[in-house]
Amino acid sequence: MQRPAPQSFDRVLSSMCTEPHPAAREAAERFLATNPGDPTTYAAAADREADAVAALSRIAGLDGAGVAPEGNSHGYVTSGGTEANIQAVRSARNRRGVEEPNVVVPRSAHFSFHKAADVLGVELRTVPTDADRRADVDAVAAAVDGDTVLVVGVAGTTEYGRVDPIPEIAAIAHDAGAYCHVDAAWAGFLLPFTDHAWSFAHAPIDSLTIDPHKCGRAVVPAGGLLFRDSAGLDALAVDTPYLESRSQASLTGTRSGAGVAGAAAAVEALWPDGYRREHDRADRVARWLADELRSRGRRVVDVELPVVAADLGDGATEALRDRGWRLARTGDGLARVVVMPHVTRETLRTFLGEFDDVR
């Protein structure tokens, strides 16, 4: 008999991780002692990684275009979106080889790009977003120059769930001789059920982050980094003496077989119908929550993907935190609810009731 979980997701409104799918959990438990970073020794984990990367590639539009037939996909299961984003910057930096590289990101980009800039020694050029909090295309165009190695678009921003104009950003990047990366870490399993242009199928982007351990319902840690072609991945490889295999492209060395196996199992269990159902549910619940808050006179940012950002008024966020709600704030000071699979309408009714108590 297993002891209870160390904490519950009941009042977690701040996280982009969630309760894993049972199939993911079962697979993860079996693979806890394996290391896909040593693929010859841990062949079963390596096989599951190939399955996971092929599945992610299909979700991200790499088969419809005939670009990456199954078994010929280029990427790996990372520790999460931060590693994937760092590695996308590193690949572009290594491939372009300019003296003083810079990377252009919208101000809505995840803080992992700031970490990447520090780690990799590249200049980060942060450009404004437009009135609807999407990357301002003119500002992006003005920021790129001959030393730009990568231009980043976000498909599902962390704070407001916005999707940047990816085709336009890709065109600006390529006109400047730079690569284009899309960060769909959180929304990669939601966007296939929307009309947004976000994937390899919609624009000639070069790389993409999509995290199974967020909306993919894998266990932590399981991020995903995909490249359109092998050169993107090859630019990351270092030699690996004393492993049975010859080189390693990941940022970390030993990696989680549990994360890899869980990712493969979750995607097999849920793609596409399970993810579609969850997208539709989360979308409905987020819009309902926004309406409920508006009906209480609160200012709520228009919902696009299922993140609800709202001004709860002075002190309410702190009072709700004191009652055990895990609630984060945007940079502009709005409270932010991420409608993940564990965030149900029932949970939010309780939340609204307590909000009514404290406001």
Add this chain to the structure above:
Amino acid sequence: MQRPAPQSFDRVLSSMCTEPHPAAREAAERFLATNPGDPTTYAAAADREADAVAALSRIAGLDGAGVAPEGNSHGYVTSGGTEANIQAVRSARNRRGVEEPNVVVPRSAHFSFHKAADVLGVELRTVPTDADRRADVDAVAAAVDGDTVLVVGVAGTTEYGRVDPIPEIAAIAHDAGAYCHVDAAWAGFLLPFTDHAWSFAHAPIDSLTIDPHKCGRAVVPAGGLLFRDSAGLDALAVDTPYLESRSQASLTGTRSGAGVAGAAAAVEALWPDGYRREHDRADRVARWLADELRSRGRRVVDVELPVVAADLGDGATEALRDRGWRLARTGDGLARVVVMPHVTRETLRTFLGEFDDVR
């Protein structure tokens, strides 16, 4: 009823990971849906990380000297030794702030330092080892200069299990104004039961890598990075908007609560007596294996820590691999057996029997 493990450790002689301790596995399974990278949201995982880091600090000699009293230790549970080594280089680079930083490592250092050099844009100066495969102190001294930010000593080399002269290396580093890092990723749970000078207690080193998921018997992924003082960790911090917490020092973002909880549980179960018993067993088995191979006329490198490197003769390594033995080679072409907890005398008797068949 759980399905069987995806692969067995029966014939794995190449890995520095092993079957986790049952307490580690149980804890990991409970924490599979937690993220210590978001410590306010996942408070239980953050608490276990503090426990793990305090325990690792004690093992690595940070309490006896009164330098890091419990609750005041500086480090975190990484994804593994590669992340820890990259971060040690990054911290030193950031703290020293020279224009063209270099890092001095012995040629026996793990390939993660080559990865660190590429990632971080530092020059890697690789210096020879002496006749016994330890860092050559004179060569280290000749390689450092005013742009050296870090000098690395290895306590338990990956290929031959050698311990570099850590006090001498620390002195050279500090004379040059550089930091000193010890890589004890593999041997950190063996060295406390030897006479080697390797830890914070033995020399004024600044940082150290010690991996619970290797000889610590935690689940993958669980590495460890420790600093002597808080400034080492602070040099890695980046701001974290839209998390409830304020900054993040890790290289990855989301991290494995399973790895963290498993590490804490393993160390609590095994330190010190369990680890001492395993050290003594592995030492005996490694020396016995070396004797057995010598009695067959093979050249075997002197055993120091429980890695056995031997010339098995033409074709034998390949023939054994064909029979399912996972066996790696050193850069000099010797076969290498890592005597991890799953590598028993019985396993090695079978191995020797099959070696007798193929040689």
